[in-house]
Amino acid sequence: MSLLVDVHTHLDHSLLINKLDEIIRRAKNIGLKHIITNGINPETNRICLELSKKYGIVECGMGVYPRDALKKEVETGEAQLKVEEFDIDEEISFIKENKENIVAVSEVGLDFVNGENRQQIEDFEKMIRLAEELKKPIVVHSRKAEQKCVEMLESSKNRKIVMHCFSGKKSLVKRIAGNGWFLTVPTIVVRSQQFQDIAKNVPISQLFCETDSPYLSPYKEQLNEPAFVIESYTKIAEVKNMDVNEVINNIYMNWQRVFE
Numbered sequence: 001m002s003l004l005v006d007v008h009t010h011l012d013h014s015l016l017i018n019k020l021d022e023i024i025r026r027a028k029n030i031g032l033k034h035i036i037t038n039g040i041n042p043e044t045n046r047i048c049l050e051l052s053k054k055y056g057i058v059e060c061g062m063g064v065y066p067r068d069a070l071k072k073e074v075e076t077g078e079a080q081l082k083v084e085e086f087d088i089d090e091e092i093s094f095i096k097e098n099k100e101n102i103v104a105v106s107e108v109g110l111d112f113v114n115g116e117n118r119q120q121i122e123d124f125e126k127m128i129r130l131a132e133e134l135k136k137p138i139v140v141h142s143r144k145a146e147q148k149c150v151e152m153l154e155s156s157k158n159r160k161i162v163m164h165c166f167s168g169k170k171s172l173v174k175r176i177a178g179n180g181w182f183l184t185v186p187t188i189v190v191r192s193q194q195f196q197d198i199a200k201n202v203p204i205s206q207l208f209c210e211t212d213s214p215y216l217s218p219y220k221e222q223l224n225e226p227a228f229v230i231e232s233y234t235k236i237a238e239v240k241n242m243d244v245n246e247v248i249n250n251i252y253m254n255w256q257r258v259f260e
């Protein structure tokens, strides 16, 4: 059955980009129907757009990721790309021009790992408004800023909110689920109690699966890739005591409600 979806990847990443033909082939073989690849700045937004045109199963998300956090990730080698200064309003115009080519405003959010940052809050506010205006789902990264993210999103009329790799407290998970938003179960769930709890406690009608490729691999020695998303489905089936096909069907219905 080919109804698997991987709602969060970075296929433009330098560790993956040269192997994409094989990666996409393996994804199709295991039954993936859609993969979202996310831009995080002007350069990656454009690469993700190209990838979505090249590969039928790849969909494009565009956004502006917390800029100071990204700079830090580049410095430490976690992210491998050039980071140039840019005008966010120009990038918003570019995203608007491409609204027919994107399935989400993604990846955006707040990351206070290096402290609270005013520019991030302003940028995120603009991304929230952009998603509202385009009537697109918003896929949110939050690190050390979970409460602030939830508060800002609660001021939005957008109902299509997906909290990606959410590591906040249980009370916030409850609040997110109560708001009717969505949470992802990343493949790292195979060894993360936090995500097993999310898989267990959040209704199946509000869950998505993702790999976050090339990061957070379920297999220690291997880079993550979309084909591994099956691990998330299997784990959800296990902790919810459901048939895996039932999990696949339910999450596909979520996909149709949110991203189509």
Ligand SMILES: [Zn+2]
Binding pocket: 008, 009, 010, 038, 107, 141, 212
């Ligand atoms: Zn991401």
